[in-house]
Amino acid sequence: MAVDENGMVRRVLIYRLGSLGDTIVALPCLHLLKRVFPRAERRLLTNFPVERKAAAAQAILEGSGLIDEYYSYAVGLRHFNELLSLRQSIREWNPDVLVYLMPERGIRVAQRDAMFFRSCGIERLIGVPFTRDMRENRARAATGLMESEAARLARCIAELGDARVADPASWDLNLTDMEYLTARTMLEPLGKRPFIAFSLGTKVPANDWGTENWKDLLRQMARIYPGHALLAMGAAAEYNRSQDVMSVWRDEPTSGPTLNLCGQTQPRESAAVVAHAKLFLGHDSGPMHMATSVQTPLVAVFSARNLPGIWFPQIKQSAVIYHKVDCAGCGLEKCVQQRMKCITSVTVNEVLSEVRRVLPPKVVQLSA
Secondary structure (H helix, E strand, O other): OOEOOOOOEOEEEEEOOOOHHHHHOOHHHHHHHHHHOOOOEEEEEEEOOOOOOOOOHHHHHOOOOOOOEEEEEOOOOOOHHHHHHHHHHHHHHOOOEEEEOOOOOOHHHHHHHHHHHHHOOOOEEEOOOOOHHHHOOOEEOOOOEEOOHHHHHHHHOHHHOOOOOOOHHHHOOOOOHHHHHHHHHHOHHHOOOOEEEEEOOOOOHHHOOOHHHHHHHHHHHHHHOOOOEEEEOOOHHHHHHHHHHHHHHHHOOOOOOEEEOOOOOOHHHHHHHHOOOOEEEEEOOHHHHHHHHOOOOEEEEOOOOOOOOOOOOOOOOEEEEOOOOOOOOOOOOOOOOOOOHHHHOOOHHHHHHHHHHHOOHHHOOOOO
């Protein structure tokens, strides 16, 4: 293993696929790697966006100081020459360590990946889940929840130290002054009014609570939080739907202005924007995890396609509405047979109750 004159690791390759939410939940591990290998060059092997609404990891981490360079490839890369080219690029860089931060994909995939990275000349592999316990989220009997994905990833690389998943600093994207300045410029149409941010976005149809539910919720919230502004965030494809949902806010005589930023901001700029919000509302989605990274209080409506706890936001000022049904953990992207009964059974009153708890109306002060 190549090290510098002081015995320090010089090059670390990190393997993590996914888009916005997948990148955010790996932040505690990325901060740990920076602490453990402060002088090493850290490169991320990741994929191009899996679909047009998803943000690439580079767009989320660029400028954070957590990653120095990137290797990107298409998911499902099977062309032999392209695979050889990727291996050659990694071999030429000659990393000392591979840190494996991947979701559960079965023992055969883990073994295959290990063989590939060893063929790249990497001697030390950290976090490859050769055991079932490493691949699966543990059940927490005391809470009835599953271990979070962030905690599982941290456990897989625990030989390097404590990733401090519960520490808010471990979720920091290290946003720059320029990104905060850009956010403030974008928020100028709202004046100095406090605002509530929301996102209808989700890559998975089974996670969608429904337009009419969002309209009913926001209509009532406009009355509970008079004078507050409403801001929509998400991908460009969500602009029109968000505009339609926001119409109920504009119809209330005591409500504040609305601002639709769907498709108008880069991921890190979106984080800087939502950092100023009094509350974030959304689905189990990338924007929800983005709100977690800047510690904005949030309320999220979850389906039961994943077992409870795995993707819950890791922030104290939060509420998750999750109905555990008999088919929980199905993993379906589209639910036809059960008609999405887990998420469609969530009522507006349930969500509104959690909103009032996380953001008590009586303590919110309006600005002129």
